[in-house]
Amino acid sequence: MKKIVLSIWQLKPVKWLRRMRSFKLIYTPLIAIMLFTVVMGVIMGTLQLQEKGQQEAALFRELSFAKQRIQLRFANNTDVLQSIGRDYIISSESAKAKENVVIQAENLLQSNHEIAQIIWINETAQRQWKIPMDNLKTDWFNKPENASVLNQALKKTIELSAATNRPAFSQFISLEVPSDELISKEIRNVFWQAVPQIYGSEIKGMVAVLYTTQGVLEMIPGELKGQYRFTLITDSEKILAISSDKNTPKRAFSNQTSLDLGVLSPNLSLRIDTYPPATNLSFRMLIGVVLGLSAFVIWSLWSVLKQMQVRQEAEANLRAETNFRSAMENSxxxxxxxxxxxxxxxxxxxxxxxxxxxxxxxxxxxxxxxxxxxxxxxxxxxxxxxxxxxxxxxxxxxxxxxxxxxxxxxxxxxxxxxxxxxxxxxxxxxxxxxxxxxISEPKKIREELAASQERFVTVLEGLDAAVSVVSNETGELLFANRFYRERFDNTSKGHFALAGGEIIQNTMQALLEESDNTATTNIPPSFLYKESESEEIQLLDEATGTSKWYEVRRRFVPWVDGHLAQLLIATDITIRIEADDLARQQEERMQFTSRLTTMGEMASSLAHELNQPLAAISNYCMGVAKRLQGHIDPDLQKDILPALEKASDQAHRAGTIIQRIKGFVKRSEPQRKSCDISEIISDAVGLVEIEAHRHRLSISTEIAKNLPLVDLDPVLILQVLVNLLKNSLDSVREVYPLSSRWSAPPVQISADLDTSTFPAMLRIQVTDSGGGIAQSVIERMFEPFFSTKSDGMGMGLNICRSVIESHHGRLWAKNQMDAEHTKLSGCTFTILLPLESPGSKATS
Missing domain, CATH: 3.30.450.20 (PAS domain)
Incomplete structure (x- = not known):
């Protein structure tokens, strides 16, 4: 073990040896792959060139053979034609001999498909006989559009042959034959051959033969035409005849040669094209095996190269890690x-x-x-x-x-x-x-800290702020003063709650980076004791069930044992927060009450002015009724007295309504008192019922029995209920037109106890049968200055929620669905109010 450790830490490899080794490991497989690829490419190329040379040689041999066949056939035909002409001249006096000559010509025509017609022309250029006389081919030769061309070409050929005393050929003639004819391909391109018959030194006649270019290809054996495609072409690359219409592949081999049928023959070339050769299974298998072996060798060499690279990388990492550990342990x-x-x-x-x-x-x-x-x-x-x-x-x-x-x-x-x-x-x-x-120095510091701890512990215990210290490594509570223990017990749970969770290690890491140090003990005090910005944290007091607000400051400090710790100081600012919240609520109330001041003054004046006339009307009606009793006809009494009593009741009711309006607009300082919620609901219905009757709508009330008295501000709650009832009436008015409002369900307002919460709360619900509220509107309907009405200011529901929340309650809205759950059928506003105010509960 000792030798291994020493050898690792004292390892000093030579750079040039390492480079040479790296060169061998990396480039040797690459060179081998390149050499193998080049060799296999040369072998495959050589085989391909060899195969191509063999195919071209075979193609040349077959073309030469076909050319010889055609030349030999034409030579034989010329000899036979000369023999026929010579026999015909000799047997000019014998009819039987001439008939035999004609029979020989017919046999020649039948045995040679390239010959379409044979004509005997005497020394005076007169046609004495022709073979065949009449058939499908000769009919097209006699057509006017073809006969003149054929005769003119024959005439020139005869003149050329007579001038040279040799067999002569005409130029190629293209006949007008419809493409749908069965023989159109055979006789479309033809040419003449004139063979002079010289007897002594004079030309005694000529044998003219009409060849078809398609028939010339019939001279080639069928097995060759099955393997290759032969084409007769002119010097201008015009195709005269083709052995097959089958297309050749793009990479087919091709060769051509001039036929040279005679001294006076036209320029005619024979081209040969290869078809796809039969599959050479053995050669292809050899190529496949070679390619497979090549791929396997390349893959093997590549795998070796990758393994070499992985090994070299591992060795480099090992050297780097060894050097790193050596430097780390030495430093x-x-x-x-x-x-x-x-x-x-x-x-x-x-x-x-x-x-x-x-x-x-x-x-x-x-x-x-x-x-x-x-x-x-x-x-x-x-x-x-x-x-x-x-x-x-x-x-x-x-x-x-x-x-x-x-x-x-x-x-x-x-x-x-x-x-x-x-x-x-x-x-x-x-x-x-x-x-x-x-740890000599930290231990000395701990001893000094232990001696000085007794001096400031007393001071910390007397502070009206929570002071706690938690270990940054273990999360253990290292110190807590009296105020902290009274609020959060003797655990670190309260510390973490005030700090917003676990101790953030990134804070300490940021301090280390700023100080450019790697050791905690070398951090300058300006960074180590850097205090964070104060934060306001709200926590629930489990003992009292109320929320407490704390102003929290924290910093990192070294503890007495040399480890890092977090110091936290939390000051109770609940009273200040509540005062700020109360001021904010007062400001919100001023926003919506300031608009009612002028209307309240006018309504108070109006109520004061109308109370006296209404009282007088009521008194006059009652006085008239008493004076009329017993002095008028009983038949009139039953009609007049009830009318006067009803008029007096309506005047009294109008006075009651005016008193309610006056009490509603007479706004004083918020004042809680024990109230009967049924009376507040009755006043709210009385205020809104006039408008409801004016629009032919109604309001129904359902109040549970034996509801307890509730501590609240009756004027504010009355304002909320009036606002909600008016909104519900407006929603019903939008759905039901004036003519059908008699069938509209009434707006319902109910009050009961919600026992699903603990403790139980008073629940007030206002339900309408309108068109409901869109989801996008529900999400924003309680925001200030948000309104869907063209003349609305958007403060009504915001003020309602502020009033309910100032009573420590809740206000929300929920749409109602019809029986089929297909569309909205109304909306319900729900109010939850505590039966006792938090202030009265704390006081008690």
Whole structure:
């Protein structure tokens, strides 16, 4: 183990050797792949060229054979024609002999499909006989559009032959034959051959033969035409005849040659084109095997290359990691030493040597008790080491043990030691690794802090603010003053609630980056004691069930044991927040009450002026009724007295309504008192019922029995109910026209107790049968200045919610669906109010 550790840390590879090795590992497989690819490409190219040469050679042989066949046929035909002409001249006096000659010509015509017609022309250029006389082909030859062309070409051919005394050929003649005719392909292109018959030194006649270009291709054997396509073409690349209409492939081989039928023959070329050859299975299998082997070799070489690259990368990472660990262990102030299973020291880093004053050679190989242990503490330290080794394997979280080290110069250093098992690559433990931290200075600081703690604890205990300190590593509550313990008990739960969750490690990391230091102990005080901005946190007091507001400040501080901790100071600002909230509520109330001031003054004046005339009307009606009793006819009394009484009742009712309006608009300071909710609902219905009757609508009331009295401001609640009832009436008016409002369901207002909450709350609901409220409107209907009415200011529902929330209640709206759940059939506004105000409950 000692030799392995030393060899790893003292490894210094030579750069040029590493580069050469890297070159071999990387470029050798690449060169091999390139060479193999080039060789296989040359082999495949050679095979391809060889195959192409063989095909071209075979093509040339077949073309030469076809050319010879055609030339030989024409030569034989010329000889036969000369023989026929010679026999015909000799047998000019014998009719039987002439008939035999004609029979020979017919046999020649029948045995040679390329010949379409044979004509005998005497020395005076007169046609004496022709074969055949009449057939499908000769009919087209006799057509006027074709006969003149054929005769003119024959005449020129005869003249050329007579001038040269040799067989002569005409130019190629294209006949006018419909393409749908069966013989159109055979006789479309023809040409003449005139064979002179020289007897002695004079021309005694000529044999003219009409050849078809399509028939010339019939001279080629059928097996050749099955393998190749033959084409007769002129010098101008005009196609005269083709053996097959089947197309050849794009990469087909082609060759052509001039036929040279005679001295006076036209320029005629024969072209040959290859069809797709039959599949050469063995050659293709060979190519497939070669390609497969090539791909496999390339893949194998590529795999070797990738493995080499992975290995080289792993070696580079190992070297980088080794250098990094070496630099880290040589630069760290933490002392590190390694032990084998017998506790013998096998490795020490420079920091440990600096701590003890001993060199690495002197320390390696020592067994406990070690020379750097103080003389009087060796037994205790040996026992601690044995106990720590036993617990090192079982504990997931390593906890350091405190001890002492004796420097060679006699100085005692206080240390904290951490022990961990040393595991090799096979997962087997081979020893132990211990790291020592010098805590002499932190321990001295802890002692000084412990002495000074008693002086400021008394001050902290007397503060009216919560002071707490929590460990940044373990989250343990390190300190809490009296105020904190009274509010949050003696746990760190309250600290985390005030801090907004777990301690944020990024805050400390940001401080480290700003200070350009890597050690916590070297952070400047300007960063370490940097106080965060104050935050206002709302927490629920579980003891009283109320919410408390705290102004929280926190900072990071070093604790007495040298570890980082978080200090938090929380001041109770509930009274200030409540005062601010109350001021805000008062301001909101002023916003919507200021608009009613003028209307209230006018309504009060109007109520004052109308009360006296209405009272007088009521008194006059009652006085007239009393004076008329007993002095008028009984028949008139039953008609007049009820009318006067009804008029008096209506005048009294009008006075009551005016008194309600006057009480509604007479706004005073908010004042809670115990009220009967049924009376408030009755007043609200009375105020709105006049408008409801004017629009032919009605309001129904349903109030549960034995409802308790509720502490609230009756004027504000009355205002909320009036506003909600008016909105419900407006919703019904939009759905039902004036002519059908008699069938509209009444707007319902109900009051009962909601026992689903604890404690129970008073529930008031206003339900209408209108068209409901759109979802987008429900989400914003309680916002200030949001209104769907053209003349609305958008403050009504916002004021209603503010009033209800000032009573610690809730207000919301919910649409109602019809029986089929297909469309909206109205809306319900629900109000929940506590039966007792929080202030009265706290006072009691």
């Amino acid at each position: 760290t102030p933490v002392g590190i030493r390694a032990h084998d299973m017998n506790k013998t020291i096998t490795y020490v880093n420079p920091a440990f040597c600096e701590m003890t004053g001993w060199s690495a050679k002197e320390l390696i190989g020592q067994n406990p008790p070690f020379a750097f242990w103080p003389e009087g503490l060796r037994g205790e330290l040996n026992e601690k080491m044995n106990r720590a080794l036993e617990l090192a394997m079982s504990q997931e979280k390593k906890i350091g043990i405190e001890g002492s080290i004796l420097h060679r110069n006699g100085t005692v250093i206080q240390t904290r030691t951490f022990i961990a098992p040393l595991i090799n690559e096979k997962g087997t433990q081979t020893g132990w690794v211990t790291s020592l931290i010098d």
